[in-house]
Amino acid sequence: MQYPINEIFYSLQGEANFAGLPSVFIRMQGCAVGCAFCDTKHTWELNPATQQSAQLVAGKISEHSDNWAYFSADEILYEIKKYSACRHIVFTGGEPAMYDLRSITEELHALGYTTQIETSGTEPLRLSDKTWVTLSPKIDMPGHKQILAENVARANEIKMPVGKMADIIKLKQLLAQYTINTQLIWLQPLSCKETPTKLCIEQALANNWRVSTQLHKFINIH
């Protein structure tokens, strides 16, 4: 199995339940959801013209480059082991659920790591049963991808990007279809600006939800 990777880097998880935890991030290339607010648009296309060798992508922060490379599971593990203190691995993107991650996540758990996926919930999840699923719902986006019910049921937390009240309404419409512990729901302001942050705080207080600020933006790390 070969996985298309945009970047592999070591940093602090900035969002939701694991905020502050040292993590190796595996940013995968490819996403068909098409969110207008996406801050990783450089990961959308698997463009043969920007394919690189694994050696060129490994260990580098891509700084929004659309360069990517195929990595085997062994090559990913080799990169992870460079960060010997780290025990938490985050699969992000792009949309990492486009790829079958069951064997690599199971292998990571067998080696003593914890794993997490950040997903829009629009692709079937192929993961270790132990992988923490952060579902960030992307509703009515240009790619017309639907959130799968099985993924909402599997999610360990729901992290909703919020820019305006319409996003809260969409979240409530989604939640109305499921029974979800409200304390597993995070509102994440789309920017550090006052308006979305205030809206998230007000709505969290009103609904017993949580607020996820993007820690990495406040402390200025990748």
Ligand code: SF4
């Ligand atoms: S699902 Fe994520 S990576 Fe894909 S377009 Fe939306 S924000 Fe970007």
